Amino acid sequence: MTDFLTNADHWRRRAELTRALAASAVKDQGRLLKVAEEYDRLAAHAERRRSAPVPADSYAQARQPE
Numbered sequence: 001m002t003d004f005l006t007n008a009d010h011w012r013r014r015a016e017l018t019r020a021l022a023a024s025a026v027k028d029q030g031r032l033l034k035v036a037e038e039y040d041r042l043a044a045h046a047e048r049r050r051s052a053p054v055p056a057d058s059y060a061q062a063r064q065p066e
Contacts, residue, residue: 006050008043015039 004010015036022032 004046006046008046008050011039011043011046015043 018032018036018039022029022036025032
């Protein structure tokens with residue numbers, strides 16, 4: 001399963017495909033370009049998330065089944 005929170009490549013591909021769609025769109029080209037910009041923002045956020053250190057106490061221990 002892909003972790004979309006840290007997979008910047010996923011969002012960059014979506015931005016690229018959306019820009020290609022906008023280039024051939026007759027209607028709503030501006031809206032599609034705004035969506036592509038949002039995908040770029042998600043990619044940047046995913047990169048920051050991937051490179052951020054994980055605090056040692058950020059995970060709770062799993063409980064043992066009873």
